[in-house]
Amino acid sequence: MLVLGVESSCDESALALVDDGGVRASVMSTQIDIHALFGGVVPELASREHTRLMPRLFDELWKRAGWADDPESGWARVDRIAVTRGPGLLGSLLVGLAFAKALSFARGMPLIGVNHLNAHLLVAGLENPLEFPALGVLVSGGHTHLYRMDSPTEMFVLGRTLDDAAGEACDKFAKMAGLPYPGGALLDALGRRGTADAHLFPRPYTHNDNLDFSFSGLKTAGATWLVRHPEERFPAGESPAKERLDSAPPLLCDAAASYLLAVAETLAIKARRALALFRPRSIVVAGGVAANSVVRRVFRDLAEQEGLELHVPSPALCTDNGIMVAWNGLLLARAGYRHSLGLSAVPRGQAIPLDWLREGKNGLIVPHCLP
Ligand code: KG4
Ligand code: ZN
Secondary structure, three states, X not given: OEEEEEEOOOOEXXXXXXXXXXXXXXXXXXXXXXXXXXXXXXXXHHHHHHHHHHHHHHHHHHHHOOOOOOHHHHHOOOOEEEEEEEXXXXXXXXXXXXXXXXXXXXXXXXXXXXXXXXXXXXOHHHHOOOOOOEEEEEEOOOOEEEEEEEXXXXXXXXXXXXXXXXXXXXXXXXXXXXXXXXXXXXXXXXXXXXXXXXXXXXXXXXXXXXXXXXXXXXXXHHHHHHHHOHHHOOOOOOXXXXXXHHOOOHHHHHHHHHHHHHHHHHHHHHHHHHOOOOOOOEEEEEOHHHHOHHHHHHHHHHHHHHOOEEEOOOHHHHOOOOHHHHHHHHHHHHOOEEEOXXXXXXXXXXOOOOOOEEXXXXXXXXXXXXX
């Protein structure tokens, strides 16, 4: 089965072709340079860019798949179209949905709506098969969730952030330090040049017995440190990121390492607590912040201590991409799920309905019922 995946939930436009044997082709275009001028994602600009880019990316995808000279031969091989339906920026999601629906309608091909957060976690199984049940740790720019993952279609949220996501906390510290948006990856590079002090920053919202997170306190601690050390900040300016890192003050590198350790250990404290609730066979860490070297190391240690398999996607698959959407679509298609052209977009903060259609025994499409 070959699935075309469409991703447009935030500021990355991406398409991919994935089948049972793996990735056939993938294209992605990031809008970071546009939004960096404003210090964060501007929703209207993101929607406009997705609209402009999708058809171009599609042509490029067909080219990379080797179908540019005979597009129909490519279409003859595609079985399903999967698209991110949420959570994300509503306007951006609608662009991807409209694009995917148009293709689905024109080609008479089943459409499958994908939960962006599930897709982040499940893509870990593309590289190495996942063992269920798994403890899922989803750490992205907008979300920090702990999951009990029983199967690709049964994912239950155990805990979530009450305020900022781990990625937001990283981006904010980087921004206040004078680095361009989104600063998470640059903060990682900065931290690698320094030595972490485990006592410099708090492990916020861990003196309780729940599985939720709150990173606002850490953000404030980071801001306070930067206000007290103004000489450690980069001067505001337009110099390219690489140049800035090479001239980073050593004390700032140490602070970056300490801050990232605080983020990673806070995640690990709650993940360890979740392991007391149920015994998974593996731990999955995914989302943009899972690309972070400290997060990867801290969870490697945790998994080793607990004697569990650890699945962390390769860094390119941690941040938003089309492969994860196509792969999640493939998993849903294998389980017999699909959607109608009435598929709705679900913005951030709203629950994603389990409104799949399912192929019945007699071939009819019947509404999916939860187990
Ligand atoms: O999953 P993602 O690409 O988009 C969302 O769905 O939000 O995550 C983006 C987030 C941003 O906050 C970005 O700064 C952060 O992931 N990020 C990192 C690293 N790479 C990306 N944070 C820390 N270290 C990294 N290496
Ligand atoms: Zn994402």
